Amino acid sequence: MRTITRALAGIGACLAAFHFELLVPARAQEADWQKVDETLGRKPMVSDDVRRYGFPRSDLSVTLDGVTIKPALALGGWVAFKPGHGGAMVMGDLVLLETEINPVMAKMIASGLEITAVHNHLLRASPATFYMHVAGHGDPVKLASAIHDALAESKTPLTVAAPAGPPPAVDLDTAKLDQIIGVKGQANGGVYQFNVKRRDPITQEGMALTPVGAMGVATGINFQPTGAGKAAITGDFVLTGDEVNPVILALRTHGIEVTALHSHMLDEQPRIFFMHFWANDDAIKLAEGLRAALDKTASTKG
Incomplete structure (x- = not known):
């Protein structure tokens, strides 16, 4: 009987190992x-x-x-x-x-x-x-x-060209922009960029979309210098439905054009809307307008 019991235990262990092998390799x-x-x-x-x-x-x-x-x-x-x-x-x-x-x-x-x-x-x-x-x-x-x-069906460059030279300088008071927007920006290809996180998590198919900047679910704000302290700005606000119209009003009140409002995903939770914008004016003035709009959202600072 002990022999049979040991044999059955061995078979059970083999089956368990086999089941484990079916489940784990794709993840591991x-x-x-x-x-x-x-x-x-x-x-x-x-x-x-x-x-x-x-x-x-x-x-x-x-x-x-x-x-x-x-x-x-x-x-x-x-x-x-x-x-x-x-x-x-x-x-x-x-x-x-x-x-x-x-x-x-x-x-x-x-x-x-x-x-x-x-x-x-x-x-x-x-x-x-x-x-x-x-x-x-x-x-x-x-x-x-x-x-x-x-x-390859488009003309999108599929090879990366070597840099032609050092990146262009961002001729703006970036320290002041950081202070107004409330997070630290980063220079990229002559553009000063911000990613502002939301306080609430966003998930899709049960997975948290983190880090939010890398996954495209942080509010993106870009400043491109246009001379004499001015900048062209664009990007997209990441909004819940109840934030959409307060943000529209804040942007338009500060001379910032709303250029698009739409979804980017199909089944995220909570439902998120993306609002794109444009202006070309004094960079500090525009930053203050963007901050007023951010204050209408559940966004983080710092």
Whole structure:
């Protein structure tokens, strides 16, 4: 009887180990991130467990109200990978010309990726640019290949050019801007950028979308110097429904144009709306207007 009991225990242990092997490898196995880098043709910015790849439209010369827009101001496409659900979640925002939308979308759909939004961010820009938000989950290398093949249907640069020289200086009182906005900004390609977090967590498919900046769910504010202390500003506020109209009123009261209001995702919790804006005026004055709008939201300071 002891022999039979030991044998049954051994079989049970084997079955348990087999069941464990079925469940664990997809989670425990390390993704081949080097292969993802090679497929996308660039290195990511890594924040905690998120790898964010930039696809700036450096091939475009876009002007708006006499301002030549730097890629970091409003032409910075990106995709971000976050491990989860036995593989990775991917989210992104691709910058496209009107003629590129349908070819890129067709490739995305054929690869099983989701299109979660297509819309403008700016008004009066020449040429007009549109923004395609995408999502998916699965094997990171397969996701990267699908994104690469879709972007190949556009003229988005798929190789990273060597820097032509040092980045242009940000000729603004950035310390004063930091003080007014309430968080520390960062220079990027001649543009001074802020990411302002919300106090409440945002989730999708049961996963917390963190870090919020890397995953595109922090309020983004960009300043591009236009001379004599002035700046062109754009970006997007991340808002709950009850915050939308108070923020519209605050922005318009301070001479800041609201250029778009829409969703970026399909099933996030809580429901979030994204409000884009534009102005070109004294940078300190605009920062004060943006701060007034931020005060209408559940945003953090510091």
